[in-house]
Amino acid sequence: MNERFHIHLISDSTGETTLGVLKASIAQFEGVEVQEHIWPMVRSTAQMEKVIQEIKENPGPVIFTLVSARLRQPLIEECTRLNVPCVSVLDPVIEAMAHFFNRQTVNRPGGQHTLNAEYFDRIEALHYVMAHDDGQAAQGVSEADLVLVGVSRTSKTPTSIYLANHYGLKTANVPFVPGITLPDALFHLPETLMVGLTASADRLVQIRRNRLLMLNQEPETDYVDIETVKAEISQARKLFSKNTWPVIDVTRRSIEETAAAIYQLYIRFHEEKETVDI
Structure with a gap:
């Protein structure tokens, strides 16, 4: 007790x-x-x-x-x-x-809460996240500091919000759905960090079932079928690998831990670009 x-x-x-x-x-x-x-x-x-x-x-x-x-x-x-x-x-x-x-x-x-430039940068980043959540406004994705891509329920939205609020990063997130082509613009963003999010099939099924129950929807669909989910994850990983996007497994990570890992990738991404430019 x-x-x-x-x-x-x-x-x-x-x-x-x-x-x-x-x-x-x-x-x-x-x-x-x-x-x-x-x-x-x-x-x-x-x-x-x-x-x-x-x-x-x-x-x-x-x-x-x-x-x-x-x-x-x-x-x-x-x-x-x-x-x-x-x-x-x-x-x-x-x-x-x-x-x-x-x-x-x-x-x-x-x-620490003085209204300085960093504060307004975070507010602007939050507005950007809301406008570019879940694949919305794909035409404005070129303005993103980074883009998160992942199958459903891999914490794309809360992670995007955290990145904006704590690091001032304009973060777009795009769902990976088998059979639906991702916006072409995502493959032409040399100045933007692309990050793939994944999780274990068991964990995704659990989260998705809870989501369906909360919405009072049919609990047995392909959305929560373990084999279908495994196939989704596999296809998403192939996409990430093909485009050499870094991948983060969120299965055992909190939102804060995921965001911190992504921020480190973001810093490294720009350090490497500066080295190449020199």
């Missing part, structure tokens, strides 16, 4: 950093369930008082990103009194950077 714990995530910004740290950390433990208490945009003493009261009522570890000493001090003191861990996840990184750069920090809450 899993043991359940309260964990408090406190931030003077969106709280995304604390949530990411918690998910990465909790994955290292078995038999543990956590109830997250998320407190974003905490920037006043009154707000911190409410947070501390909640921690008193539901004691548990605290993970925080707060730049204001005025807010940090009462939180740390209360956690010490309650004998619960209280961890500032950014302090070690910021202190190391400050020492290396020989600079003082500006203590700006949510500084």
